[in-house]
Amino acid sequence: MATTRSLLLLVFLLSLLLLLPARAGAGDWCPRVASMTAESACNAVCGTPHMRELCLGTLAAPSSTTTTASSSSPVTGLAMAAVRGALDAYAATTAAATTLIDGGAVQDATEKAAYGGCMVGYGRARLAMARVADNLAAGGPGCGEDGKGNNGPGLSLSADYTVGLRGMDMCGRGMMDYPASPLYAMNLADRNKTLLAALLCSLVAPPPQPGGGGGHSQSLFARGN
């Protein structure tokens, strides 16, 4: 009888030990991340056929972690593919803008200033979306360093993709008077890519609520979706 009891106790203690590594890891509790197919994720977050096409195309890209639209992937991986797509687009656009300026294609001083504003906006967006990528690579909010020191899980993720959207809008405001400029069209496309990344990230961490310090995030999300 006593042996059975101590045996049970041993089994109990061993099972506790088995649970430990899962909790200790990053020192934080790591929320379980949902898995979805690319198609269901795109259907869930996209409000227009255009965004849906952009979403499916982005998640089907060879660089994406997903192989086929019909196999399930963790939503962190789906969001990561869109964040990488946005970062690649920023690099291409800023390189193209630099070439246009250096080649003397932009003569008007105010238009030049608008290009300068775009460089600042894209710089901010790049830093913010790189933080989003780091956060997702760490497994999402609450798993890595980025999940710490905030008021709730996901706050830094949603704050960062909101900064990404604002960076795109900073460029867009300046370019509004120059719709014929190639940078105008590139920025609209990059804004959509940033919005797509933010929408897919919202599957990992919902956007900040209005009045909760998030400010204009809802209208940022609404535009173009």
Ligand SMILES: *[C@@H]1O[C@H](CO)[C@@H](O)[C@H](O)[C@H]1NC(C)=O
């Ligand atoms: C961005 O998305 C909106 C809404 O889905 C769409 O109407 C618009 O044509 C897109 N713009 C670009 C440049 O892709």
